[in-house]
Amino acid sequence: xxxxILALSFGKxxxxxxxxxxxxxxxxxxxxxxxxxxxxxxxxNLDNRNLIYWIGSTDPEKHVSTLxxxxxxxxxxxxxxxxxxxxxxxxxxxNRVVRDLKRALREVKSSAIISKAELDGEENSNDxxxxxxxxxxxxxxxxxxxxxxxRCMPFRLYDKIST
Numbered sequence: 671x672x673x674x675i676l677a678l679s680f681g682k683x684x685x686x687x688x689x690x691x692x693x694x695x696x697x698x699x700x701x702x703x704x705x706x707x708x709x710x711x712x713x714x715n716l717d718n719r720n721l722i723y724w725i726g727s728t729d730p731e732k733h734v735s736t737l738x739x740x741x742x743x744x745x746x747x748x749x750x751x752x753x754x755x756x757x758x759x760x761x762x763x764x765n766r767v768v769r770d771l772k773r774a775l776r777e778v779k780s781s782a783i784i785s786k787a788e789l790d791g792e793e794n795s796n797d798x799x800x801x802x803x804x805x806x807x808x809x810x811x812x813x814x815x816x817x818x819x820x821r822c823m824p825f826r827l828y829d830k831i832s833t
Contacts, residue, residue, distance in 0.1 A: 674750070674756070675704055675758055677707070677708040677712050678758075679709050688760050691797060702716065703721075706721060708725070726738070740774040744775050747775070757786045757787060761786075765786075
């Protein structure tokens with residue numbers, strides 16, 4: 671059926687730098703033509719509201735794990751019959767999103783062409799962390815250490831603590 675954009679939040683509140691940048695880049699990649707699936711913490715402002723699909727909590731301040739979001743996305747992806755996914759999120763977060771997404775798609779017996787958006791904006795890496803209130807997305811070095819710990823963790827343990 672076509673492409674879909676998976677735009678996941680990065681930090682809290684919705685006004686945090688990572689969420690504003692995710693919304694900006696999702697809008698650019700969508701161009702008003704490609705559907706965007708996101709959690710409610712990303713302040714999407716697309717002209718065509720019919721292209722937006724929300725997953726996760728209805729409360730933008732409630733944390734929902736990456737694995738939970740990708741699992742919800744996988745069911746929607748399968749139901750809609752899309753065939754490729756463009757992941758739009760913080761560049762430091764994208765590898766985990768892709769890893770969890772691949773796992774979630776396998777769980778629903780589906781597959782996808784997955785690509786990470788190349789984000790060449792004027793912002794620097796620390797702009798993604800600006801204004802976040804979550805301890806793990808507040809400072810880049812802390813997030814990188816956090817990601818390293820999650821990457822080394824056996825999936826069974828990661829699954830248990832993240833959902």
